[in-house]
Amino acid sequence: MKILLVCQYFYPERFRVNDICFELVKQGHEVTVLTGLPNYPDGVVKEEYKKVRYEEINGVKVFRSWLLGRGSSNKTLFLNYLSFAISASLKALSLKGNFDKIIVYQLSPVTMAIPAIVAKKKFKIPLIMYTHDLWPESIVSGGITSKGTIYKSVKRLSKKIYKQADEIWLSSQMFKYYFNDYLEIDKQMTHLPVYAEDLFGSIPQREKDGEINLLFAGNIGEMQSVETILLAANELKERNDIVFHIVGDGSSKKRCEELKKEYHLENVKFHGSHPLEEMPYYYSIADAFLITLKDNKSISYTLPNKVQSYMAAGKPILGAINGETAKVVNQAECGFIVEAENHYALAKTIEKFVDIKNKEYLYRNSKEFYSKNYSKENYFINLSKALNN
Structure with a gap:
């Protein structure tokens, strides 16, 4: 199977998505990753990656889109999220390939799925959201009140993004209650909890x-x-x-x-x-x-x-x-x-x-x-x- 995986974070950043992609290649799948420039967790884009836009890692084809580093403030973090959503969407339009499915390995932010939505419309193939963080709930941990205008705006955006998925994979079984009851989303859902290193x-x-x-x-x-x-x-x-x-x-x-x-x-x-x-x-x-x-x-x-x-x-x-x-x-x-x-x-x-x-x-x-x-x-x-x- 030819898979296009979208995630704002990828090797050398340390997330389980790395191991999953490498293992899928070992199993005979063709995996292409659309990601950003490494800057997690210190918030600064690594010098050796500033000009890297394509590389192959353990058989995985990796396309990197430009982004601003996370920095150390809420303002720079917002710009980091926004820059990836825009830059990776443009990159998605230029991608060439014959993909079978798109998977968003969705951590925070949920906006990392926007480039995948662009790719879905371009290639006309199914989009799977593999959800590990619930949005808009995740922004509460950053000090945003759930009763304010920002939260309500992010909720509307999150709902629109999740509704673009053809299927949602859940890292936690109880996520389905959040999607069904709070976001009023009724999609095919599959429970797929992760493993330990x-x-x-x-x-x-x-x-x-x-x-x-x-x-x-x-x-x-x-x-x-x-x-x-x-x-x-x-x-x-x-x-x-x-x-x-x-x-x-x-x-x-x-x-x-x-x-x-x-x-x-x-x-x-x-x-x-x-x-x-x-x-x-x-x-x-x-x-x-x-x-x-x-x-x-x-x-x-x-x-x-x-x-x-x-x-x-x-x-x-x-x-x-x-x-x-x-x-x-x-x-x-x-x-x-x-x-x-x-x-x-x-x-x-x-x-x-x-x-x-x-x-x-x-x-x-x-x-x-x-x-x-x-x-x-x-x-x-x-x-x-x-x-x-």
Whole structure:
């Protein structure tokens, strides 16, 4: 099959779309990627890519359209989104080929689908939206109020974009409620949850030393509600056997560090942000993983990718989170979940976990559920089925 994949981000930027494209080529598909100039996450276009407009990577044909770097402000981020939508649309008009399907690997922003819509009209072939971030809901994490004019305008635009798709693939099963009930979109939808990178499948087990180490890894933004973890740590700071580890960076990190200082939390350690290759070390520290999100109905539909990597590592999951993640963890019976933003309940749940004599079933259930539902092998079987549907 000849596939045109559109995504604003691609190698050397680190997103799972890279691995998916490379694997599709190995399976005999012809894959062409329409993307931008690498600038994530530092916001500056890499010098060696400023003049690169075409290259071939692991058999994938990559066309790069010009864009402005993300920068470090909301203004430059908006210009980054806009420049790609315009430049890549023009590039789509000049593309030559005999494609069978177009796939948008839709992260943020949803406007990265606009060039794919242009290509759909040019080549007259089906367009699939593979949705990983819900829009307009994702802009709330950037500080945009859901009651303001900007949000309402982005909602109208998002709705128009999603309606152009012939089919929508869902990284989280509960996304369908958002599309059906909130955006009033009725399309064919296929649930296609992602897998974890291979390096998370062979995490060494830590030697027991009497301490219980709990790890949160990932973005520390407004929607992640990592403050809930800090407040739970405050409830448990008299217990010398529980240590909280926070690995990552984001807009709310400073606030979390202030909470640590304000409450004198010696049981919390911030490790900063680290490249993917270094994460197995931090995963090996954990006796259990932590996951939190804000108490927001639409955001709760999301299944953060860290859930798959946590399970692949074969560790229990403790969280204060609603929706899809709570459903998955409870179904897997690999941890304990309380309602979002309830730090008192999270603290009680952590104590419950620590005091369990035999925890081995939680570790076993986590690994087995991943193997049955999220493994890389199963993913590509299901992807092939979806492509040939």
